[in-house]
Amino acid sequence: MGEVIVVTSGKGGVGKTTTTANVGTGLAMLDKKVVLIDTDIGLRNLDVVMGLENRIVYNLVDVIEGSCRIRNALIKDKRYPNLYLLPSAQTRDKNAVTPEQMQKLADELRDEFDYILMDCPAGIEQGFKNAIAGADRALVVTTPEVSAVRDADRIIGLLEANEMKQTHLIVNRIRMDMVKRGDMMSSDDVCEILAVDLIGIVPDDENIVISTNQGEPLVGSDSLAGKAYMNICKRVIGEEVPFLNLEEKQGIFGKLFGKRKKN
Amino acid sequence: MNNSVIIKGNKYGIIVVLSPEVPFEELKLLIAEKFKESSKFFENAKMAISFEGRKLTNEEQREILDVISENADMHIVCIMDNDTEMQEKFHKTLDQKLMDLSNNTGQFYKGILRSGASLEFETSVIIIGDVNHGARVVSKGNIIVLGALKGTAFAGATGNTNAFVVALDMSPTQIRIADTIARAPDKPVKDDLKETKIAFLEDGNIYIETLNKNILQDINL
Numbered sequence: 013m014g015e016v017i018v019v020t021s022g023k024g025g026v027g028k029t030t031t032t033a034n035v036g037t038g039l040a041m042l043d044k045k046v047v048l049i050d051t052d053i054g055l056r057n058l059d060v061v062m063g064l065e066n067r068i069v070y071n072l073v074d075v076i077e078g079s080c081r082i083r084n085a086l087i088k089d090k091r092y093p094n095l096y097l098l099p100s101a102q103t104r105d106k107n108a109v110t111p112e113q114m115q116k117l118a119d120e121l122r123d124e125f126d127y128i129l130m131d132c133p134a135g136i137e138q139g140f141k142n143a144i145a146g147a148d149r150a151l152v153v154t155t156p157e158v159s160a161v162r163d164a165d166r167i168i169g170l171l172e173a174n175e176m177k178q179t180h181l182i183v184n185r186i187r188m189d190m191v192k193r194g195d196m197m198s199s200d201d202v203c204e205i206l207a208v209d210l211i212g213i214v215p216d217d218e219n220i221v222i223s224t225n226q227g228e229p230l231v232g233s234d235s236l237a238g239k240a241y242m243n244i245c246k247r248v249i250g251e252e253v254p255f256l257n258l259e260e261k262q263g264i265f266g267k268l269f270g271k272r273k274k275n
Numbered sequence: 276m277n278n279s280v281i282i283k284g285n286k287y288g289i290i291v292v293l294s295p296e297v298p299f300e301e302l303k304l305l306i307a308e309k310f311k312e313s314s315k316f317f318e319n320a321k322m323a324i325s326f327e328g329r330k331l332t333n334e335e336q337r338e339i340l341d342v343i344s345e346n347a348d349m350h351i352v353c354i355m356d357n358d359t360e361m362q363e364k365f366h367k368t369l370d371q372k373l374m375d376l377s378n379n380t381g382q383f384y385k386g387i388l389r390s391g392a393s394l395e396f397e398t399s400v401i402i403i404g405d406v407n408h409g410a411r412v413v414s415k416g417n418i419i420v421l422g423a424l425k426g427t428a429f430a431g432a433t434g435n436t437n438a439f440v441v442a443l444d445m446s447p448t449q450i451r452i453a454d455t456i457a458r459a460p461d462k463p464v465k466d467d468l469k470e471t472k473i474a475f476l477e478d479g480n481i482y483i484e485t486l487n488k489n490i491l492q493d494i495n496l
């Protein structure tokens with residue numbers, strides 16, 4: 013029986029889609045059967061980040077409206093045969109779908125997949141309600157900025173009100189040099205404010221921008237962010253993994269000597 | 276509900292199904308009533324009509340037509356016979372005409388189609404502007420983009436395999452012609468030279484080639 017996980021944040025631009033793509037791909041690398049669902053109807057992105065935009069024929073709204081079967085709309089990933097994407101519609105809006113329909117869809121996919129990841133749109137309106145409807149578990153993404161943390165707090169409140177069974181926090185785009193100088197909140201600070209369990213810390217990494225533009229998630233790669241995402245995946249499936257030491261510099265010396273301290 | 280008169284429609288016109296049991300005078304009243312109810316729907320429409328279910332003399336047909344034009348604001352262009360052979364001929368001519376119409380006539384659209392825009396045309400279309408990623412153009416005929424085609428183009432949407440797509444900068448996400456779908460390569464091809472290109476269907480595959488004289492000569496409208 014598969015687990016439905018929603019990736020949400022409240023604020024836009026903190027990395028929901030990037031996280032969905034990387035965690036989904038990472039779980040597929042760990043031999044799980046995974047489907048990613050883009051619930052951001054009207055502003056779809058996940059297909060671009062996954063590099064699957066050119067394969068879209070049918071979408072989520074087609075499935076919900078019954079104009080095609082789920083099987084026809086699922087797009088198989090380029091690299092991992094056990095990873096699928098259900099893209100969103102670009103020419104419709106959030107009201108084309110109801111939470112009940114999303115829940116039904118998620119339940120239909122449960123039999124076949126180990127993990128169903130919902131990429132939630134920003135905001136707390138219809139799109140958010142759709143995305144969380146069928147979910148067993150939420151990953152709340154935030155950056156260490158006051159505005160993002162405020163929105164995350166609001167989202168966690170709403171998730172609790174909707175009786176979400178499990179809520180975990182991902183602190184994204186953290187910069188250790190700024191934290192050290194006292195110019196940025198540390199992950200501990202964020203955790204203290206939000207009072208939910210941390211499941212991952214992802215450093216600000218320019219490789220993310222590169223991989224997003226190329227449409228190939230970097231999870232599992234040698235970059236710090238790639239490792240951080242892989243660790244999140246392992247924690248999602250229940251393994252105990254220590255947090256990365258993000259203070260190690262991937263500077264010129266690290267690259268030259270190729271030996272970095274492992275934590 | 277009285278089913279002595281039923282109006283059915285298809286893409287060739289309307290069919291009026293008449294009960295053979297009702298006396299003719301009563302039938303006329305029923306027809307009048309039926310068309311009055313749907314006069315809004317038929318407003319100003321021009322169409323072909325055919326009768327089913329009852330043998331009518333020419334005289335009776337004329338009377339019914341009078342009744343219809345009195346009660347609904349529509350123009351009956353012709354009456355179709357129920358003869359199968361004739362009907363087939365009629366359908367074929369009409370289909371051919373419609374196909375020609377979508378191919379040989381066109382319209383202009385000026386403006387950039389941005390993500391989420393979806394335009395559908397009954398005829399061929401010339402877009403003056405770009406079709407961005409996430410936008411979609413659908414035409415029953417051909418599509419010509421005087422700009423960059425980055426989104427999806429669907430030509431020959433009703434099954435015309437001769438339809439083609441032309442763009443000054445051809446880098447579409449997807450091109451569909453009739454029932455065939457082609458998608459962009461996963462690794463973007465670095466092409467510094469932006470040439471006008473044409474996409475067409477041949478042997479079930481969509482080909483994209485630089486537009487030149489030879490290819491222009493091969494175009495069948």
